Amino acid sequence: MSESRIDFRQAKFLISAPDIAHLDEYLPGDVGVEIAFAGRSNAGKSSALNALTEQKNLARTSKTPGRTQLINVFALDDDRRLVDLPGYGFAKVPLAMKKKWQAALGEYLQKRRCLSGVVVLMDIRHPLKDLDMQMIEWAVASEIPVLALLTKSDKLAQSAKMKAVNKVRKELADFGDWVKVEPFSSTKGTGKPKVLGILNQWCHPDWLLEQTQEQE
Template sequence: MKIKQIELEQVAGFKAQWPKDEMVELAFVGRSNVGKSSFINSFLGRKNLAKTSSKPGKTRTINFYRINNDFRLVDLPGYGYAKVSKAEKDKWDRLINEYLHERENLREVFLLVDIRHEPTTLDKQMYDWIIESGFTGFVIATKYDKISRGQIQKHIKQIKKKLNIADEGLIFAYSSETKHNKDVLEEQVEVIVKA
């Protein structure tokens, strides 16, 4: 899959702003500091498409990116970030839950975790929901370039065990810097979109 055309089609703070057609959507979700915006920029080959910040919690809306007029990549707000008000956190949670539970266009959900750290309780809850909802259970382990090669397998096994993932092949180690596994993920996305 070659990404030729990208458009930030819609920034949605509530359901009425979701795009109205039936285009296939792939959602990406993870904790606030997992590097989701960096992943999206790297994967789509654009430097500043998704806003990155040294302060986690930058994405406060659901961002719909139209790719090749073929499908949408959907960037959901990060969860689990402490330095915002409870009201703001509750709003994000509602936004994420409403989209994940009600969006008929949603074909697949990818969970992003930081390869350097054991997945959190919130990551486990999200992963369990993904599986229970009938999705495949793909996990993108970001910041792959930040650990030594000798440690990679140990960290992958830790993610597999903590999230109770049956097939290690569902975990993609990814580096936004080197784009490690970008081609494999592109192939996977193409298979999902064409299914």
Template sequence: MNFFQPAVFYTTVNHLRDLPIESAAEIAFAGRSNAGKSSAINTLANRTRLAFVSKTPGRTQHINYFSLGGQRYLVDLPGYGYAKVPGAVKDHWRELLGEYLAERAQLCGLILIMDSRHPLTELDLNMLQWFLPTGKPVHCLLTKADKLNRSDSIAVLRQVTQALAQMAPNYTVQLFSSLKKTGTEEVEKVAARWFEDAEKKLTVGG
């Protein structure tokens, strides 16, 4: 069984006051709308419809929690940057997303989804810079890597690796393909390490 396979839907949250108090550690998935976030979550969990995949960007409108067991959670955040979302909804997303990422103590790391053909957009860079003060790690998935040839994928991986290294030592990146199911083991190792580190801190703190 892979690391994310136990994932089951737990709850949907539209206000910070409703965040689960029983959570001990969380890993959040974020990304620009239509970058392949839902597909990546489904692939990692080896499920077809755990996270809803829509051809309409901006479908995820709330914070969706999936339990991994043992007070561990996978958190699916609203996609950012989709222009056709009504202004009031967009403002609510921004506030909800911003406060969650900045203030959620249980959050132990962020997995940021970027389309490998269009990485490091202005929105992605804003997210990476904005998250920096938390001191928490980010692992970027360059999705849809199957759409690039080998030389292009190597080049984009090098480009993004260099850019992240200039931002923070705990910002990392890999290639990922939901279609080919490549890169899953690397993500699992990162997530397992983050959870273990978070739980060690809780044990020491306790």
């Protein structure tokens, strides 16, 4: 099928939900396409979403990591959505709350049938922590493609940036084509065209066409 370009600037807030059950209440049938954004609470997830959609306040940013406590959904059109998952790796929240959010993350990744891809955001200076690897392994085990997005790439010189990117690519090489690795900067726009290209491909899985034809 031919792929139409998705205008990510059209993203609009749709719903916040504490878990997949509440998400199903608002989006019954688990249909369409969702692309999830996941990462540690200091990985720059909200900034990346705002940069990719060219909206300053689509995803709320905070100087206090871990403020994204809900599953936040943004609609691109009637069939496609971006999903901002709760940040993980919090330093200053109760253990019970950490476990609750981790459970919501795992449930979403394992049970959401319309999930087309996962963007795992990591600070390029501190990539592939245990929870990052767990997130990537969860997705690949569920046969969901992953974009390992190395954020804050403007913090490194060009040579150090490429060294870090190549190191992560080498460490994730065993996952094959399931995982792509790209550097990204929300402030400089580094990597934005490549990222939007990958997201656009994920917005057009073959099964979405089949699903649409069944509904007609």
